[in-house]
Amino acid sequence: MTSEQELLEQVANSEYKYGFVSDFESDAAPAGLSEDIVRFISAKKEEPEWLLEWRLRAYRHWLTLEEPNWANIHHPPINYQDIIYYSAPKAKKVLNSLDEVDPEMLATFAKLGISLEEQKRLTGVAVDAVIDSVSVKTTFTAKLGELGIIFCSFSDAVKHHPKLVREYLGSVVPHTDNYFAALNSAVFSDGSFCYIPKGVRCPMELSTYFRINAANTGQFERTLIIADEGSYVSYLEGCTAPMRDENQLHAAVVELIALENGQIKYSTVQNWYPGNKEGIGGIYNFVTKRGICAGKNSKISWTQVETGSAITWKYPGVILKGDNSIGEFYSVAVTNNYQQADTGTKMIHIGKNTKSTIISKGISGGKSQNSYRGLVKINKKATNARNFSQCDSLLLGDKCGAHTFPYLEVNNSSAVVEHEATTSKVGEDQIFYCNQRGISTEDAVGLIVNGYCKEVFNQLPMEFAVEAQKLLAISLEGSVG
Amino acid sequence: MNTATETAGTKEKFIQQCEASILAEAPFYFNKIKKEAIQRFDQLGFPTTKMEYWKYTNIQPILKPVYRMPERIASDKLTKEELNKYFIAGFDATVLVFYNGYLMKEHSHLNKLPDGVIIDAISNQFNNPLFQQHYAQIADDTKEAFTALNTASVNDGAFVFIPENVIIPQAIHLLYLTDSSDGNTMTFPRNLIIASKSSQVQIVESYHSMNTNISFTNALTEILAEENCNLDYYKIQDENNASFQINNTQIKQEKNAVVSSTTITLDGALVRNNLNFLIQGEGCETHLYGLYLLNGKQHVDNHTLVDHALPRCMSNELYKGIMKEQSTGVFNGRIMVRKDAQKTNAFQSNKNILLSDDAHVTAKPQLEIFADDVKCSHGATTGQLDQEALFYLRSRGITKEKAQALLVHAFASDVVDKVKIDKLKINLLHLISEQLNHHF
Incomplete structure (x- = not known):
């Protein structure tokens, strides 16, 4: 417990500490979006004809769409012609060891506490580090290769495993899905690709760090993870972004495919720059994440800790197509100052005996708005489907808002769907109890909030759980009155 | 005409x-x-x-x-x-x-x-x-x-x-x-x-x-x-x-x-x-109860809004529905607690029973809270009749239909019991039984 308290004190009054700009040359496209830009990106990445066609289809579809406005968020209109859609650190010769990596970039990682060297040696985590848009260094590829696991940047996957990419790209999130997914499909720059072959249990946590680096660069990541029959993978995604004043757009797409008996566990810790105390700057995080349990007995589990971004618009969902498949969603969303979050999940039950669990914990402080929006849909053929949802909101100030918008659509009589939600503030009696035992109010709130989130943090892999607690502390700073 | x-x-x-x-x-x-x-x-x-x-x-x-x-x-x-x-x-x-x-x-x-x-x-x-x-x-x-x-x-x-x-x-x-x-x-x-x-x-x-x-x-x-x-x-x-x-x-x-x-x-x-x-x-008390018994191709949509604008109020909501055949039920309950409405207690519950595979129900309970010192909760459940209860009744010689009707009647009674006018309550129970005999 002491460590947690120290942590709280340590971060109190500290500015966003991951805000710094690394200075390496980037090779950027001119700002704006047009068919030429899409072609430019595709040519730059030496992509095959079919992928260019796919991008163009998405781009043409995007032109027909309007930006969605149903979410409980407000922001000035985004000028999509003001964004640089491609930016990559200058291409270097193929790297064989860490020594060849731009030292400046290594230093950046060191500041973030994710030195590749250390990660490689101590934790056994394979890191596919993405700075801006191009994958710079991939570790452990050889080791994973022995098991037949493919873990590489998206562009490498397009080059070396076009068949897999072509089969699954857009199969879960088609380019017609929504405005931001269409945009991403047209201009996605890079991302991670992962394939676990039949019957293989991935021996380590796969992880990737995203950073937005060059100024005015929207990041359009595309992640594709395929767990073949009987395989298992745990994937971690962590985000930090440098401090910057213009709002930056981040529209990623993540697709997960779990085949028969396959399992995917996807964990995210997101702390993009949330803007300063007056609500200026910060990242717009408009992400489409979806998985499909395509085969029988498959399982997809999303865990997310959302503390950053000026605006978060994100609904990781699971399509439960295979019989007996399981979908899970564990989320902690923290908003402070002027942050806005509209996040939740979609659980689409199609197969028989499918189960889903939703645990969502929202914490709002300052003048922030925090919404849970989730859909549980039981299709007509989904006999014996089961869902349990719990959405709790905690209010830490009298100027913030907490909202819950669940949608339950049940079309099968054997389904059992339960939804519960509560909204409250930290109990005065709880604080009093702590106070009378000599714990200060600030520490007491930290304690109570940590306990409140434990259910979700427990789902995170060890190293992420630690980071998540740190982030929670940073985000709550100043919200305790 | x-x-x-x-x-x-x-x-x-x-x-x-x-x-x-x-x-x-x-x-x-x-x-x-x-x-x-x-x-x-x-x-x-x-x-x-x-x-x-x-x-x-x-x-x-x-x-x-x-x-x-x-x-x-x-x-x-x-x-x-x-x-x-x-x-x-x-x-x-x-x-x-x-x-x-x-x-x-x-x-x-x-x-x-x-x-x-x-x-x-x-x-x-x-x-x-x-x-x-x-x-x-x-x-x-x-x-x-x-x-x-x-x-x-x-x-x-x-x-x-x-x-x-x-x-x-x-x-x-x-x-x-x-x-x-x-x-x-x-x-x-x-x-x-x-x-x-x-x-x-x-x-x-x-x-x-x-x-x-x-x-x-x-x-x-x-x-x-x-x-x-x-x-x-x-x-x-x-x-x-x-x-x-x-x-x-x-x-x-x-x-x-x-x-x-x-x-x-x-x-x-x-x-x-x-x-x-x-x-x-200030100090208001609000109760909302609802019951919908649907069959055939009926479609019933209940939208409720409780807008708490001032402090120290209490609201309590319970809506229950039974859907049979191809009927559709919709419940959309919204509780709004505005900035000044401190010490609000707002509760909402929606319970549905689906009796056929062609029946649908959509529940959308919503909370929109702008005040911090509040206690608000909502719950929504959808399911079917308790199989064990059905079995218990049938093991005592009650036909399946009769047993179902009994359980549905009990489910509906939760809402009808809130009716404070005796004659009206009796009349409603009678209407419900009639409908159950007719359609269930």
């Missing part, structure tokens, strides 16, 4: 009918409100499923038939026997009978009431300053098309005024009968209920069809519950299975007012209820 034309059911057709409904004898202010509402309806148009508020209810079936707006008929054309069967047995209430939207005073049953109490048709009260003061003040017709349409088309309804410190011992029953024997009929009932300071009243509003033809009822009730008053409001919808009903209720509560609303939907092809509570005083 009008001959069907291509413009049937379009907005223009409805506007024509609204304009035709303007009465020369009605006072200027009333017709002015009407004309403004026509304009607003024109701007709003009919809602579509693309709108979030109407996402799960498609109103197109309502617009398909051609309706006539019935004229007022002489009361001697109706017989007591015809109407009496819709009275609640043994219910010693003041009953106002509305036939196709018009009050039939001769057939109504008026108890002796304390001085100052007004229970009358609005068409008789046009010149009453109390009526003028409150009419069309509570419901907001700038956003909701059917609210505007009602205001634009209305010709009659009930005006109930309870003066300060008056307690009405017997309930007031507003009985709406639709007779569509002359062809598809559309009516626009409109009620204004004012419960003044420290008064107490029970109001029952019920809707019935006198035959099996198509009808469309677009009702609107405005209620003002003043300081310290105690108001129980019951709405019973039991029209035929070819009827459409859009029912808007807007209730404004002032300081320490206690209001309880119960909505029971037993029949109707497509029913949509919008029940909005605006809590504008």
Whole structure:
């Protein structure tokens, strides 16, 4: 417990500490979006004809769409012609060891506490580090290769495993899905690709760090993870972004495919720059994440800790197509100052005996708005489907808002769907109890909030759980009155 | 009956009918409100499923038939026997009978009431300053098309005024009968209920069809519950299975007012209820209960809103539904706690049972909280009858159907038990049993 308290004190009054700009040359496209830009990106990445066609289809579809406005968020209109859609650190010769990596970039990682060297040696985590848009260094590829696991940047996957990419790209999130997914499909720059072959249990946590680096660069990541029959993978995604004043757009797409008996566990810790105390700057995080349990007995589990971004618009969902498949969603969303979050999940039950669990914990402080929006849909053929949802909101100030918008659509009589939600503030009696035992109010709130989130943090892999607690502390700073 | 034309059911057709409904004898202010509402309806148009508020209810079936707006008929054309069967047995209430939207005073049953109490048709009260003061003040017709349409088309309804410190011992029953024997009929009932300071009243509003033809009822009730008053409001919808009903209720509560609303939907092809509570005083208590028993191809959509604007209020909501055959149930409950509404306790629960694989239910409980010192929760469940309970009953020789009916009856009783008027409760239980025997 002491460590947690120290942590709280340590971060109190500290500015966003991951805000710094690394200075390496980037090779950027001119700002704006047009068919030429899409072609430019595709040519730059030496992509095959079919992928260019796919991008163009998405781009043409995007032109027909309007930006969605149903979410409980407000922001000035985004000028999509003001964004640089491609930016990559200058291409270097193929790297064989860490020594060849731009030292400046290594230093950046060191500041973030994710030195590749250390990660490689101590934790056994394979890191596919993405700075801006191009994958710079991939570790452990050889080791994973022995098991037949493919873990590489998206562009490498397009080059070396076009068949897999072509089969699954857009199969879960088609380019017609929504405005931001269409945009991403047209201009996605890079991302991670992962394939676990039949019957293989991935021996380590796969992880990737995203950073937005060059100024005015929207990041359009595309992640594709395929767990073949009987395989298992745990994937971690962590985000930090440098401090910057213009709002930056981040529209990623993540697709997960779990085949028969396959399992995917996807964990995210997101702390993009949330803007300063007056609500200026910060990242717009408009992400489409979806998985499909395509085969029988498959399982997809999303865990997310959302503390950053000026605006978060994100609904990781699971399509439960295979019989007996399981979908899970564990989320902690923290908003402070002027942050806005509209996040939740979609659980689409199609197969028989499918189960889903939703645990969502929202914490709002300052003048922030925090919404849970989730859909549980039981299709007509989904006999014996089961869902349990719990959405709790905690209010830490009298100027913030907490909202819950669940949608339950049940079309099968054997389904059992339960939804519960509560909204409250930290109990005065709880604080009093702590106070009378000599714990200060600030520490007491930290304690109570940590306990409140434990259910979700427990789902995170060890190293992420630690980071998540740190982030929670940073985000709550100043919200305790 | 009008001959069907291509413009049937379009907005223009409805506007024509609204304009035709303007009465020369009605006072200027009333017709002015009407004309403004026509304009607003024109701007709003009919809602579509693309709108979030109407996402799960498609109103197109309502617009398909051609309706006539019935004229007022002489009361001697109706017989007591015809109407009496819709009275609640043994219910010693003041009953106002509305036939196709018009009050039939001769057939109504008026108890002796304390001085100052007004229970009358609005068409008789046009010149009453109390009526003028409150009419069309509570419901907001700038956003909701059917609210505007009602205001634009209305010709009659009930005006109930309870003066300060008056307690009405017997309930007031507003009985709406639709007779569509002359062809598809559309009516626009409109009620204004004012419960003044420290008064107490029970109001029952019920809707019935006198035959099996198509009808469309677009009702609107405005209620003002003043300081310290105690108001129980019951709405019973039991029209035929070819009827459409859009029912808007807007209730404004002032300081320490206690209001309880119960909505029971037993029949109707497509029913949509919008029940909005605006809590504008401290220390209010609000109860919302609802029950819908659906079968066939029925579609019932209950939208409720409890808008807490001031501190120290309590609201409690329980809606229960049973869906059979191809029926669809929709529940959308919204609790709004505004910035100043500290110490609010708001609870909401929606429970549904699906009895067939073709039945659907959509539940959308929502919380929107802007104050921090509150306790709010909502819960929604959907499932089927407890298999063990069914087995228990069947192991004692009760047939499956009978056992099901028993369990459904018990499930529904939770809501019916909240009815505080004994005679009404017995009557409702009887109606529910009848329906269960018939359809379940």
